[in-house]
Amino acid sequence: MRLVVARCEILYTGRLTARLSEAVRLLMFKADGSFLVHDDAGGYKPLNWMTPPTVIEASDHAIVVRKRKGDERLEIRLVEILSDVAHDMGDSAALHKDGVERDLQEELARQPRALGEELALVRREWPTDIGPVDLMCRDEDGGWVAVEVKRIATIDAVEQLCRYLERIDGACRGVLAAQKIKLQAKTLAEARGIRCVEVDLAVLRGEREPELTLFPG
Amino acid sequence: MRLVVARCEILYTGRLTARLSEAVRLLMFKADGSFLVHDDAGGYKPLNWMTPPTVIEASDHAIVVRKRKGDERLEIRLVEILSDVAHDMGDSAALHKDGVERDLQEELARQPRALGEELALVRREWPTDIGPVDLMCRDEDGGWVAVEVKRIATIDAVEQLCRYLERIDGACRGVLAAQKIKLQAKTLAEARGIRCVEVDLAVLRGEREPELTLFPG
DNA sequence: ACCTCAATGTCGTCT
DNA sequence: AGACGACGTTGAGGT
Numbered sequence: 437m438r439l440v441v442a443r444c445e446i447l448y449t450g451r452l453t454a455r456l457s458e459a460v461r462l463l464m465f466k467a468d469g470s471f472l473v474h475d476d477a478g479g480y481k482p483l484n485w486m487t488p489p490t491v492i493e494a495s496d497h498a499i500v501v502r503k504r505k506g507d508e509r510l511e512i513r514l515v516e517i518l519s520d521v522a523h524d525m526g527d528s529a530a531l532h533k534d535g536v537e538r539d540l541q542e543e544l545a546r547q548p549r550a551l552g553e554e555l556a557l558v559r560r561e562w563p564t565d566i567g568p569v570d571l572m573c574r575d576e577d578g579g580w581v582a583v584e585v586k587r588i589a590t591i592d593a594v595e596q597l598c599r600y601l602e603r604i605d606g607a608c609r610g611v612l613a614a615q616k617i618k619l620q621a622k623t624l625a626e627a628r629g630i631r632c633v634e635v636d637l638a639v640l641r642g643e644r645e646p647e648l649t650l651f652p653g
Numbered sequence: 654m655r656l657v658v659a660r661c662e663i664l665y666t667g668r669l670t671a672r673l674s675e676a677v678r679l680l681m682f683k684a685d686g687s688f689l690v691h692d693d694a695g696g697y698k699p700l701n702w703m704t705p706p707t708v709i710e711a712s713d714h715a716i717v718v719r720k721r722k723g724d725e726r727l728e729i730r731l732v733e734i735l736s737d738v739a740h741d742m743g744d745s746a747a748l749h750k751d752g753v754e755r756d757l758q759e760e761l762a763r764q765p766r767a768l769g770e771e772l773a774l775v776r777r778e779w780p781t782d783i784g785p786v787d788l789m790c791r792d793e794d795g796g797w798v799a800v801e802v803k804r805i806a807t808i809d810a811v812e813q814l815c816r817y818l819e820r821i822d823g824a825c826r827g828v829l830a831a832q833k834i835k836l837q838a839k840t841l842a843e844a845r846g847i848r849c850v851e852v853d854l855a856v857l858r859g860e861r862e863p864e865l866t867l868f869p870g
Numbered sequence: 871a872c873c874t875c876a877a878t879g880t881c882g883t884c885t
Numbered sequence: 886a887g888a889c890g891a892c893g894t895t896g897a898g899g900t
Binding site for chain 1: 654656658668669670671672673674675676677678679681683684685686687688689691692693694695696697699700701702703704705735736738740741742743744745746747748749750751752753809812837
């Protein structure tokens with residue numbers, strides 16, 4: 437990885453145009469061709485960037501980063517280079533995540549009764565022609581229940597579930613399960629006869645006690 | 654901005670859990686409290702990060718970055734520090750963009766006939782109780798036409814426009830205009846009686862000739 | 871504080 | 886290569 441701190445001016449042309457007037461910034465050249473421009477504030481997002489595959493051409497006072505295919509390019513005019521160092525980082529280790537939507541789906545597949553009624557799992561990722569239903573279950577009367585799982589459910593999740601229900605075309609109820617369901621999503625779900633359940637992954641796993649309620653059921 | 658290159662191990666806990674086993678990485682501490690971890694590959698996204706406001710506690714062989722409010726934290730175990738430098742970058746200059754959705758909307762407001770029929774603009778950002786319609790127009794018969802503008806239109810754009818049309822509650826057609834309309838969006842739009850138009854900002858501005866068609870209309 | 875929508879979204883996954 | 890959905894989405898703007 438090469439790290440250049442320089443006073444520079446930058447022009448991006450491609451999907452749109454973006455201009456950065458002269459200032460001191462960090463230019464980051466990664467081993468795989470990735471290029472990032474960061475400044476000293478505003479976390480996470482680079483001001484400018486290009487993802488691989490790229491072609492990098494450097495002259496004395498300018499650097500051009502181009503996409504190998506397509507019309508995107510970054511032109512950097514270098515006014516003053518304050519630092520220029522390279523580090524060999526070798527291969528990095530992979531990032532392992534836990535607690536994403538997939539984990540929630542798996543845990544609910546294992547214990548569908550956590551959805552608040554006597555459900556039996558029929559299939560995970562039940563296929564329809566517009567995509568898979570997260571969990572397809574049957575209730576105690578043998579009725580079909582399609583469950584959409586989200587980490588955070590917005591109005592879009594309700595519409596997604598409704599599209600499935602339209603396609604399934606039969607007596608099939610919908611249940612929306614998420615760690616957090618936005619108010620508007622709840623409202624729309626209610627209007628469309630979809631039940632909402634908020635679940636907590638840590639509780640499902642037995643890692644944490646369910647929240648104490650002052651006036652239980 | 655402080656740049657540390659170090660062999661380290663990192664644990665994130667908060668909205669989910671994520672672990673990075675020991676490897677050499679770049680740790681970036683920005684002046685505003687932002688913290689980023691980057692790797693020598695895989696552009697754009699940091700492996701781990703924390704946006705301000707943060708609290709940073711450093712001891713000899715460990716750094717902890719916490720959110721000032723809430724339960725999110727990053728624990729970095731430092732095995733070997735290969736480099737540790739700081740740069741004063743001063744205030745950076747702002748990024749100026751051109752060609753985003755807003756620019757497309759403005760250009761279409763200026764020449765609504767580019768939408769392929771004789772439309773007259775009534776109002777930009779026409780208010781409804783669930784948000785503004787991008788362009789409200791009238792056609793040559795005096796009928797109302799709501800136009801949703803996107804840079805790239807997906808199925809969500811169709812749903813969004815439909816929600817507006819429901820609310821407007823009257824004879825009002827819908828038109829979806831975008832630089833690129835995804836196939837599924839076109840299909841759903843057609844099914845709901847919404848016309849689709851693909852437009853090109855550069856052509857609208859007269860900066861580029863319209864593409865030649867082999868068999869013009 | 872909350873919600874909505876845009877983003878050069880990016881990134882993985884599957885067809 | 887294109888389409889689709891998740892993302893610790895992030896970030897901006899409005900109420």
